[in-house]
Amino acid sequence: MGSIDRYIFRTTLGAFLLVLVSLTCAIWMTQALRDIDLVTNQGQTALVFVKITSLVIPQLVLVIAPFALVVAVSHVLHKLGSDSEIIVMNGAGMRPWRLLQPFLAVTILASLLLAAISAYVAPESLRMFRRGLIEVRTDLVSNIVQPGRFIAIESGLAFNIRERQPNGLLVGILLDDRRDPKERVTILAEHGEILKNDRGSFLVLENGNIQRHELKQRDPNIVIFDRYAFDLSQFGGGPQVINYSVRERYLWQLIWPDANDQQYKDQPGQFRAELHDRLLAPIYPIVFVVIAYAFLGAPRTTRQSPAWSITAVVLGVVTLRLIGFASTVLGVRYPLALTFQYLAVAGALAGGLYAIARGLIIEAPAAVSSAVNAGSEWLMRRAGAIIRPVQ
Numbered sequence: 001m002g003s004i005d006r007y008i009f010r011t012t013l014g015a016f017l018l019v020l021v022s023l024t025c026a027i028w029m030t031q032a033l034r035d036i037d038l039v040t041n042q043g044q045t046a047l048v049f050v051k052i053t054s055l056v057i058p059q060l061v062l063v064i065a066p067f068a069l070v071v072a073v074s075h076v077l078h079k080l081g082s083d084s085e086i087i088v089m090n091g092a093g094m095r096p097w098r099l100l101q102p103f104l105a106v107t108i109l110a111s112l113l114l115a116a117i118s119a120y121v122a123p124e125s126l127r128m129f130r131r132g133l134i135e136v137r138t139d140l141v142s143n144i145v146q147p148g149r150f151i152a153i154e155s156g157l158a159f160n161i162r163e164r165q166p167n168g169l170l171v172g173i174l175l176d177d178r179r180d181p182k183e184r185v186t187i188l189a190e191h192g193e194i195l196k197n198d199r200g201s202f203l204v205l206e207n208g209n210i211q212r213h214e215l216k217q218r219d220p221n222i223v224i225f226d227r228y229a230f231d232l233s234q235f236g237g238g239p240q241v242i243n244y245s246v247r248e249r250y251l252w253q254l255i256w257p258d259a260n261d262q263q264y265k266d267q268p269g270q271f272r273a274e275l276h277d278r279l280l281a282p283i284y285p286i287v288f289v290v291i292a293y294a295f296l297g298a299p300r301t302t303r304q305s306p307a308w309s310i311t312a313v314v315l316g317v318v319t320l321r322l323i324g325f326a327s328t329v330l331g332v333r334y335p336l337a338l339t340f341q342y343l344a345v346a347g348a349l350a351g352g353l354y355a356i357a358r359g360l361i362i363e364a365p366a367a368v369s370s371a372v373n374a375g376s377e378w379l380m381r382r383a384g385a386i387i388r389p390v391q
Helices: 003-035 046-082 085-091 095-137 140-144 252-255 260-268 268-280 282-296 307-331 335-358 366-390
Strands: 151-154 157-164 170-178 181-197 200-214 222-230
Touching: 003 046, 046 095, 046 200, 046 282, 046 307, 085 366, 095 252, 095 282, 095 335, 151 282, 170 200, 252 268, 260 268, 268 282, 268 307, 268 335, 268 366, 282 335, 307 335
Parallel strands: none
Antiparallel strands: 151 157, 157 170, 170 181, 181 200, 200 222
């Protein structure tokens, strides 16, 4: 790889990573806000919130990375074209295929990344995300340790604390038990703490009393204690069986599904559509880069505006991906619809490679150029008519 190739490779890779990280962080923040109840309602820390919600990032990268790559390639090609570097390299005898090589090197890295994410990383992260949410929402200890709120542990059993100190000590504890219709038990304690060990979870109370009031008795029986352990394990949800969705299946589970899997029996179309979508995930970056290079990689003069080419690249990749999404959705019920995304990808790839091989400069049709120029002139006239009275 020569110095020019290394320069293009570094520039494109850096732009790709910058766009990918920026877009992923922005979209992740919007997605994470949907689970803000982990902090507000479930009593979890910000660290737990970030840890759980960040597990959706691989799935976001799977969708964002092809578009981030085409933005990076378009940016570098536009920069090379506006600085007349493409014209100089073409005049020096560099063929279009030669200039395409460093872009393909970045594209192959992106495709390998997406292949790994599609096959294993994204399903595994979604599984961890599902398990994390279930664990948090069934964690009794984190739910009851919310000062100033009466928490119903279960029907007839309420819990309240006045304060939780930084060292984890609970102050001002009240536990009201009305589960037994013949007896009401109220436990008051000055302070206590949560203790977890191999035997389960316990609320260890200190300096308090237990008031037992039987239905037929006038006065309650009061027992004062220095230390009392209340078993919380009995209220845990216990182990739960998780039925993973189709999107949470590994690639090999989609290729060779278990014939006895009830979900596969009920939703074979979902398995089929998800499989084809996963198989095409590493192919989209290659096709997108070919489209971008076909429109922007040919040498142009400074008078030839790249606006049309950039617009065509955006429309091309968005249309191609929308065809893929539509084929996946329709393919659940109509298997033949899945072939449209392969035809679209193959057609775009063949057309792009043909334009690159022939060194074609793809320009807008004359009618489109005339319409754009007329629209620009009209806008300029309107802007001038608005500005003159103001002056």
